[in-house]
Amino acid sequence: MYSKQTEIFGILGYPLGHTLSPWIHNTLFQLAEYDAVYLVFENEHWKEVGLKPLRDIGVKGVSVTIPFKEWAYTQAEKVCETSKTMASSNTLLFRNGIEAVNTDGMGAIQSILQKNEDLLNPMIHKKILVLGSGGSAKGILFSIAKELERSGSKDSIKRKVQILARNKDAISEIEQSLGNPYWLERTSKEEVTKNSGDYDLILHTTPVGMKGIGGDPILDSYFFTKKHTLFDIVYNPLETDLVKEAKKKKAEIIPGFHMLLYQGIKQFELFTQSKVKQKWIQKVESILLRELKKRK
Known part of the structure; x- marks a missing residue:
């Protein structure tokens, strides 16, 4: 059930038919009883479209995947040290302006x-x-x-x-x-x-x-x-x-999927400004493993 108070997050990239990120974040939202939803924002032309449409509908933050990580970095007013060194970001936070973070490493x-x-x-x-x-x-x-x-x-x-x-x-x-x-x-x-x-x-x-x-x-x-x-x-x-x-x-x-898991957990903590419990990690890991086995 969603309401006007439900916060919106998502993943920005192209193509995204393979993405497992919604499994990570929506599971964590549910376990944390956090009123939010994580959606897939698939578009080949994000560089032309820009971030304004997402911010206009109230999106609070996005994961960013190929081929837009370098572009995402250039859109931010505040960047973390990792992003600055790499000139690449996999996370954008829309709070007071746009903040870029890189959680891959x-x-x-x-x-x-x-x-x-x-x-x-x-x-x-x-x-x-x-x-x-x-x-x-x-x-x-x-x-x-x-x-x-x-x-x-x-x-x-x-x-x-x-x-x-x-x-x-x-x-x-x-x-x-x-x-x-x-x-x-x-x-x-x-x-x-x-x-x-x-x-x-x-x-x-x-x-x-x-x-x-x-x-x-x-x-x-x-x-x-x-x-x-x-x-x-x-x-x-x-x-x-x-x-x-x-x-x-x-x-x-x-x-290999542990890197996806833990970078996603760090993103969740940035999105919600809360800490993930160890038992939640085990739950998400089992779900990711199940979904990956289906894709053999």
Whole structure:
């Protein structure tokens, strides 16, 4: 039941037939007994249409997905530090003006910490391997930097983070945006293969493995061991070829949809200015898993 007091939120993007965000937010609204609804605002021409029609009907905030994250950032009067660094935002809040926030990296960090806090412990002599240098990699690396530097002084970080990607210009952009920290390095497939035991966390951020997108896994099947944790942010299909190969070698797996889950939870908290309870998270996770299994 909706009333004049019901707050309106939604997701802005194109195409949106695949989106799982309404399952996250409407479930949380229901569990929190918060009078709101989350709708799908699908339009190929948001750049031309602008945000005024949404604000005119009283929309309080939106999630933003491809291909409008960079455009969304330019529409805001106030931006978070992550958005400013990435020049990209996945959340817009319509309160006093327009505020842009990016929760993508936060979602990745929370997914990792839920699995094993040591994977982001700056005092452990291990390496994180990031596969890819696109927008997702940039957002995640920004949040990793914040986590490492929050947990230890900038000059005492023992953990190294390495990027394996083809686009050298994109790597340079990431390095510069993070201030060229000494703990961030480039690497090659040959070096990664040779020193596979140096890593405890592997983050795959490219579209390879996503339904409808071809390409071979970046790492060979013999790379993985039971001492590795793989976080492939692709969640459709539930298990990419990379994940399947890692599982064969008994590596730990962080499900890709956890990033979607936790970035959505952070958005909900921004929308409602309230905290999510742990039991709600478990409920939403089970719903997302059910819906993803239907899409096999």
